[in-house]
Amino acid sequence: MSSLLILKTRICLKYISPLFNPSTAGFTPLNNVISKLSVSSRLLCTKGGSRHAGNNRKEDRQREFNIRERLPFPKSVFAAGTAKRTAEYQKKRAEEEPDFPRKNKRVEPPDHPLTASEWKSLKLTSPNPDRFDVRMMSSMLADGTDINVAKSLLAYVAMDTGTLSYELLLRYLTLCVGSGHHSEVFDMYDIMRSRFRTLDTGASSLFIKGFSRTERWKEALTILENIKRAITPSPRNYGDTIAGAVLHGDGDTAWALYAELMEKGLIPNQDTWQALFQCGLSHQGHEDGLQSILLHLRDNQIYPEETLAKDIKAWFDSLPEQKWIGSWSTVDPRGVCRSCQAELESIQLSREEYAQLKDRVMGDVIQGRDVFNKTTPEELESFKNFVKRKPAFDVVIDGLNVANIGIKGNQSQTLLEVVSELERQGLVILVLGRKHMQRPSRSWDRHDMSLVQQKAHCFFTDNISEDDPFLLYATLHSGNHCNFVSRDLMRDHKACLPDGATRRLFFKWQRGHQLVLSSYTPGKRVRFQRILSYDTIVQTNGGSWHIPYDENGAERCTYEVPQKWLCLTKAK
Numbered sequence: 001m002s003s004l005l006i007l008k009t010r011i012c013l014k015y016i017s018p019l020f021n022p023s024t025a026g027f028t029p030l031n032n033v034i035s036k037l038s039v040s041s042r043l044l045c046t047k048g049g050s051r052h053a054g055n056n057r058k059e060d061r062q063r064e065f066n067i068r069e070r071l072p073f074p075k076s077v078f079a080a081g082t083a084k085r086t087a088e089y090q091k092k093r094a095e096e097e098p099d100f101p102r103k104n105k106r107v108e109p110p111d112h113p114l115t116a117s118e119w120k121s122l123k124l125t126s127p128n129p130d131r132f133d134v135r136m137m138s139s140m141l142a143d144g145t146d147i148n149v150a151k152s153l154l155a156y157v158a159m160d161t162g163t164l165s166y167e168l169l170l171r172y173l174t175l176c177v178g179s180g181h182h183s184e185v186f187d188m189y190d191i192m193r194s195r196f197r198t199l200d201t202g203a204s205s206l207f208i209k210g211f212s213r214t215e216r217w218k219e220a221l222t223i224l225e226n227i228k229r230a231i232t233p234s235p236r237n238y239g240d241t242i243a244g245a246v247l248h249g250d251g252d253t254a255w256a257l258y259a260e261l262m263e264k265g266l267i268p269n270q271d272t273w274q275a276l277f278q279c280g281l282s283h284q285g286h287e288d289g290l291q292s293i294l295l296h297l298r299d300n301q302i303y304p305e306e307t308l309a310k311d312i313k314a315w316f317d318s319l320p321e322q323k324w325i326g327s328w329s330t331v332d333p334r335g336v337c338r339s340c341q342a343e344l345e346s347i348q349l350s351r352e353e354y355a356q357l358k359d360r361v362m363g364d365v366i367q368g369r370d371v372f373n374k375t376t377p378e379e380l381e382s383f384k385n386f387v388k389r390k391p392a393f394d395v396v397i398d399g400l401n402v403a404n405i406g407i408k409g410n411q412s413q414t415l416l417e418v419v420s421e422l423e424r425q426g427l428v429i430l431v432l433g434r435k436h437m438q439r440p441s442r443s444w445d446r447h448d449m450s451l452v453q454q455k456a457h458c459f460f461t462d463n464i465s466e467d468d469p470f471l472l473y474a475t476l477h478s479g480n481h482c483n484f485v486s487r488d489l490m491r492d493h494k495a496c497l498p499d500g501a502t503r504r505l506f507f508k509w510q511r512g513h514q515l516v517l518s519s520y521t522p523g524k525r526v527r528f529q530r531i532l533s534y535d536t537i538v539q540t541n542g543g544s545w546h547i548p549y550d551e552n553g554a555e556r557c558t559y560e561v562p563q564k565w566l567c568l569t570k571a572k
């Protein structure tokens with residue numbers, strides 16, 4: 001009998017050996033749970049179902065039924081409404097079992113593979129054995145635990161319960177992909193495809209990433225096609241397949257995928273651009289495509305990260321017959337490149353540009369339909385009359401936004417200090433506030449607020465109104481010299497603008513007119529960051545490119561602009 005058991009064990013181990021290495025996964029205790037093992041190995045094996053002839057077929061069917069029952073997505077992922085359901089399911093799951101963020105629920109992964117009995121005792125001593133396997137795998141994922149430890153967990157769960165949930169396998173797959181264990185990814189692909197009728201987008205995305213890095217990268221394209229039948233693939237899906245094509249020297253496929261991504265209006269990840277520049281480095285051609293990426297960065301006010309900037313430089317350096325000189329540079333306060341002495345584009349809008357922008361913002365943002373979600377026609381009308389009666393402002397302050405820069409509970413003092421500094425500069429100031437700011441409280445001191453009103457013109461909107469439309473209106477109405485103070489980026493308003501050209505103008509205007517506090521210490525003189533005279537944006541005049549980029553590790557707030565530049569000039 002014992003020899004038969006050992007024989008059966010060997011057969012099973014043979015099938016599952018790609019997934020479980022007995023030498024590392026601690027499989028010896030399998031001998032005494034042979035019946036469970038054959039079921040679990042069926043789950044883990046993809047081929048040779050008939051080799052499990054010794055199993056009780058009825059029990060098998062029952063188990064299979066149980067497995068299907070437990071599937072999170074029993075319907076095809078390609079069925080209408082699945083994506084929404086998936087999102088809802090994942091949301092619900094996340095709400096039910098937030099196993100990542102809650103520290104008290106975290107289980108510590110062991111530092112070496114455990115035997116089944118060791119796993120069992122670890123589970124029993126765990127303060128919360130519920131969903132132990134999934135939580136353990138999640139911790140392994142977070143810690144980047146050795147794959148063999150994860151395998152030993154899977155082996156234990158398969159033996160203990162006779163099944164492996166989709167959820168557990170998905171986490172294991174994430175670990176395999178993340179740690180670059182290609183053969184395990186292939187095994188998981190075979191297993192999951194044979195065990196589950198469909199794969200959700202999460203698993204498909206992981207397989208795309210996993211396959212793209214291997215000689216089987218073309219299968220990632222098939223998986224991408226499958227996703228496309230149901231939903232729009234993510235930029236990451238495209239990025240992974242593009243990287244796979246580039247890695248395997250197929251530039252045409254990479255560029256075709258990139259064109260498709262752009263056609264769908266998706267926003268590429270920076271490493272996708274990086275892959276394409278690297279592709280350009282090893283395969284000549286696609287110059288127009290690469291230049292269009294740079295123009296895309298310009299049009300969308302995107303700053304490349306340092307790693308991408310390095311690849312851009314390397315690509316320019318590699319161009320034969322065009323001698324580009326690339327250097328890392330900075331720009332002096334006058335807007336002159338310290339490397340090639342070229343003058344960068346001014347931040348100032350021309351008279352025509354300003355008129356065009358004002359026209360569109362007044363029409364599309366201020367008068368646009370959606371503005372009345374944020375205010376009322378009456379309130380806006382009364383504000384316009386208020387502005388008409390006042391002199392042109394030099395600076396408009398988003399009062400609530402600015403007041404919240406300082407310590408909580410002392411907002412009026414912060415606002416007063418900012419207003420006082422601007423008054424000291426002899427500026428005509430408008431403070432936009434909310435009505436509640438006029439009600440004396442701990443945050444809004446009566447004396448401070450009365451001084452604010454002596455130093456500045458003030459307009460207080462209803463408490464529910466949003467300040468942005470008022471701020472834009474007053475600033476643009478006052479003329480091109482008028483700046484505004486806010487930490488807000490007004491991204492919503494960009495969306496209201498009808499075309500790319502106006503959106504670019506809006507951002508340029510914003511970069512040139514938004515005053516930002518460089519630091520604020522209560523009681524000390526308020527200082528603003530200087531508004532640069534030049535525009536920090538990718539720019540070219542044909543003979544040169546200037547590309548502002550984000551340095552590695554440099555933290556930049558969204559309203560700030562990079563200080564480092566890649567300067568590329570063509571040798572004459």
Ligand SMILES: [Zn+2]
Nearest residue numbers: 337339340567
């Ligand atoms: Zn330069």
